Amino acid sequence: MEPYKSQIGQPVSRLEGHLKVTGTARYAGDYSVPGLLYGYVINSTITKGKIISFDTSRAKALPGVLEVFTHENRPSLAWFDLQYADMDAPPGSPFRPLQDADILYNGQPIGLVVAETFELARYAATLMDIEYEEEAFDTDLRSQQHLARSPKIGMATMLKPLPPKPKGNFEKAFNASPNQVSAEFFHGTEHHNPLELFATTTVYEGKGKLTIYDKTQGTINSQMYVANIFGLKFKNVRVISPYVGGAFGSALRPQYQLFLSVMAALKLERSVLVTLDRHQMFTFGHRPPTVQRTRFSADNNGIITALNHLAIGETSRFEDYTEVVVNWSHMLYPAANTLMQYKLVELDVYSPLDMRAPGGVTGMHAIESTIDELAHKSKIDPLQLRLTNYTEIDVSLNRPYSSKELRECYLQGAEKFGWDKRNPEPRSMRRGNKLVGYGMATGIWEANQLPAKAEAILTGDGKLKINSAVTDIGTGTLTVMTQIAADELGLPVEDVEFAYGDSKKPFAPIQGGSFTVSTVGSAVKAVGAAMRKKLFSIAKKMKGGVFDGADLKDVSFEGGRVFITNDRSRSVSFQEIIAANDNKPVKLSKFSVPSILKLKKYSRAAHSAVFVEVEVDEELGVINVTRAVTAVAAGKIINPKTARSQILGGMIWGISKALREETIQDDGLGKYMNQNLSEYHIPVHADIHELDVIFVDEKDTVVNELGTKGVGEIGIVGMPPAITNAIFNATGKRINQLPIHFDMLL
Structure with a gap:
């Protein structure tokens, strides 16, 4: 058997690249679910002031328009103002869509039309009769x-x-x-202007359960935001975001289409997709x-x-x-x-x-x-x-x-x-x-480096699966984490699956600041080391005494086998280890925390x-x-x-x-x-x-x-x-x- 060649340092092509260039990868706005409704946002046309009246009757009279949400009829909410409701929130009081009649900036979202089709919702949004009371404003930094x-x-x-x-x-x-x-x-x-527009597809599962496909740089951050804002149980909110068509920081914080999509889905008890168009990408951050x-x-x-x-x-x-x-x-x-x-x-x-x-x-x-x-x-x-x-x-x-x-x-x-x-x-x-x-x-x-957690599962066929909630905003995170995991057990890249972009998976912070490889990668490395230790512990107890007298430092992991480094004839396969584990996959997780005292x-x-x-x-x-x-x-x-x-x-x-x-x-x-x-x-x-x-x-x-x-x-x-x-x-x-x-x- 040829010696294992380290995957770290290799110019591996992006593992999801084929899916992206062929249009197979599905982004937040690409999920078609039965009975899906479409939302279109209404934005303020003034910079500062108040909404005096908001007449939605012409829009609501159109066949296929289900509702127009404004500050006057939005559902009551468990507004949550604490910092940890959003990992990237700066000090202060975060903006709340449709909270009241006050206009704080030009382009502020002030309503949401929900209809059977996107085109109908967009047209209905042009039929609003809104009266404002304008106030003096100041937007000139250089005055x-x-x-x-x-x-x-x-x-x-x-x-x-x-x-x-x-x-x-x-x-x-x-x-x-x-x-x-x-x-x-x-x-x-x-303005960031990533190619992918901001979109959220909220799938209403019933009884307060939601599956949300969101454009985000942090699935758990969006999950925290939704659960806290709407008073839902964390376990009932699942945010999925495997592919992100560019973000550059614009998706670090939950953007207002997430709030509006979830609000409409909960109120109407239907699945709702809200997509911002290009000019609306200039109305936040x-x-x-x-x-x-x-x-x-x-x-x-x-x-x-x-x-x-x-x-x-x-x-x-x-x-x-x-x-x-x-x-x-x-x-x-x-x-x-x-x-x-x-x-x-x-x-x-x-x-x-x-x-x-x-x-x-x-x-x-x-x-x-x-x-x-x-x-x-x-x-x-x-x-x-x-x-x-x-x-x-x-x-x-x-x-x-x-x-x-x-x-x-x-x-x-x-x-x-x-x-x-x-x-x-x-x-x-x-x-x-x-x-x-x-x-x-x-x-x-x-x-x-920030704290993060990763889970490792070695399956009966000797394949390794790593789980993390981290997103991949197009930087190659999926590929790099697979390479790190492969090296930990001496496996080829094709025998490793890195499952990510899902808030149900182990904790990862938002992806940004050039800290993702150091943060999540350290967790992957830590759980890989723990897996080596666990596998050797099982192998040492196996019949035949292959590893009698040996310690972990004496063995190597390559090609789906564990062997004595100086005597490759003394080895067992991963499949044999799983069999000795009552044919149960070996599963464990590890939290990686940076050493503050050292750093x-x-x-x-x-x-x-x-x-x-x-x-x-x-x-x-x-x-x-x-x-x-x-x-x-x-x-x-x-x-x-x-x-x-x-x-x-x-x-x-x-x-x-x-x-x-x-x-x-x-x-x-x-x-x-x-x-x-x-x-x-x-x-x-x-x-x-x-x-x-x-x-x-x-x-x-x-x-x-x-x-x-x-x-x-x-x-x-x-x-x-x-x-x-x-x-x-x-x-x-x-x-x-x-x-x-x-x-x-x-």
């Missing part, structure tokens, strides 16, 4: 009244710490430094617009002496949504004098929502653009400035990093890109009528170095990212194929953030004006050229049992500043407002 005063300070949460305390004397050190840079940045609003101000300084040797970073973000009137925007610079650069400030402005908008690398991709643009300008003023190569200030310590917390191979990212990325061919003089490199620019930036993203001694982060080339048409100002290289250090890479896809996706989104993507708000109307994919611009194939990814070898024995850090966010954070820095090198213009349009360069 002088907000930027001049001292806005409120957001609260810290488990995954969103407050900025570090001031260090040294920033003002004195900054003013005394020979090289100073001050800058202001603005990031506009963005967004990356918040953010104003940033930076002041960095360095001595003549390039040593950074002082760092000041202020960020002012948007939140709603009812919740304090916060992001980690200003903490990153001091994690990277060991300045002796720092002042980090983060504040919020309450506006008449829906609460912002985590969007890929929330806070990080916003903050790193300001930080790395300011570092680039500091290098330019100091007449030092931007890469050399970063190497000069390199540290293995997170000085913001005075802790060593559990591992940090950022230096190697710099060196390998620069070599692959050809950074040494860069001319530092702006407007000095050309290609025909195009100005050519090289830019670089650093990326950093936290490496977290608190270290800072844990993935790092990247991004190198970008741009071409800018000198006459038209049109910008093209012609090539980019991202070098990543993210611990052990379980699957280099799916991980590379994650980095490439982040790089493409970074191009979008820098050059394309924005939601335009008319503050006179308090309304987003481009609520569609024809005017909300994202890159197309013609915009994306040569992209390359390098995974730098990084061993981490601290971060978790697998040594993984996650790659979902690290691919995007460094791209926007690398692009803007390349544009400066090409044109000599420093543009600090994203996205950058060609007219800014004319």
Whole structure:
């Protein structure tokens, strides 16, 4: 028998890929059940005020329309306002659909039409006669009244710490430094816009039992929300979500179509599907617009002496949504004098929502653009400035990093890109009528782990099944977890089934923040180790004494057998072990909890170095990212194929953030004006050229049992500043407002 080849580290193609590309995979809105009804949401057309009257009679007169739900006739509810009703809820009081006549933001859901067909429900929604009483509103983050005063300070949460305390004397050190840079940045609003629309199919099972197919990044989170809001028993609420057509943070929190679908199903005692159309995808959650101000300084040797970073973000009137925007610079650069400030402005908008690398991709643009300008003023190569200030310590917390191979990212990325061919003089490199620019930036993203549970079952045919409630939002979770489980028992991937996306399965938190592999993967590894121990315990008691005198450390698991490592002739098969177990499958579960005492001694982060080339048409100002290289250090890479896809996706989104993507708000109307994919611009194939990814070898024995850090966010954070820095090198213009349009360069 050939020695077992580890599945971890292999570029295994996504196990569900064939189902997705052939259209066989069923998403939340694809379930056809007998007697299914369809709901269509009615949204507010004003930004703030009250509903004076809501006449639904014309709609309800249509044959096939069963009900129109509004605040006037919605069922009574066990409203639950505690934080644990939603794992991702920020501090405050969450928005409640149809609670009362008050309008809190433009596009707020104010009604639901339920009909026999989707088309009928959608048409009926146009027949409402609604009278409003409008009130004055404020949606303008950049108004002088907000930027001049001292806005409120957001609260810290488990995954969103407050900025570090001031260090040294920033003002004195900054003013005394020979090289100073001050800058202001603005990031506009963005909306997630995953390809799959938000949908919930609630199947009414009778007697308060529901099976819910929901677009979510956390089946148990949706289950908790529904049970608490509607006063149902947890065991009577089952949420299933095996396939998610993109989310990027938009499905971390239960969205309002879930509430409305469940409400209608319980009231009508029928199954109900509620799907939001594309413009309604702009009526909940967004990356918040953010104003940033930076002041960095360095001595003549390039040593950074002082760092000041202020960020002012948007939140709603009812919740304090916060992001980690200003903490990153001091994690990277060991300045002796720092002042980090983060504040919020309450506006008449829906609460912002985590969007890929929330806070990080916003903050790193300001930080790395300011570092680039500091290098330019100091007449030092931007890469050399970063190497000069390199540290293995997170000085913001005075802790060593559990591992940090950022230096190697710099060196390998620069070599692959050809950074040494860069001319530092702006407007000095050309290609025909195009100005050519090289830019670089650093990326950093936290490496977290949360508690999770996994169940393992070894069946009579020697196959392994792993159960977890975790979703797979398109990142390759199914494939990676199968690889981890396969290695634990030395099985080929085809002999392992990873069953997931179901709230009835063992606990998993929401999928986001680049912590899923470290979190659920650690639980899979833990239950795999427990299974090895259990199987050996059974095998040792079997007749024949094959393992007499042996301990667990003396045996190996390969190819469906357990054998003495130094004597492969002494072995038993998994099937024989099951037979010795009275022909019962071996079943057990394990809870994985991170070691807080161990981890608190270290800072844990993935790092990247991004190198970008741009071409800018000198006459038209049109910008093209012609090539980019991202070098990543993210611990052990379980699957280099799916991980590379994650980095490439982040790089493409970074191009979008820098050059394309924005939601335009008319503050006179308090309304987003481009609520569609024809005017909300994202890159197309013609915009994306040569992209390359390098995974730098990084061993981490601290971060978790697998040594993984996650790659979902690290691919995007460094791209926007690398692009803007390349544009400066090409044109000599420093543009600090994203996205950058060609007219800014004319």
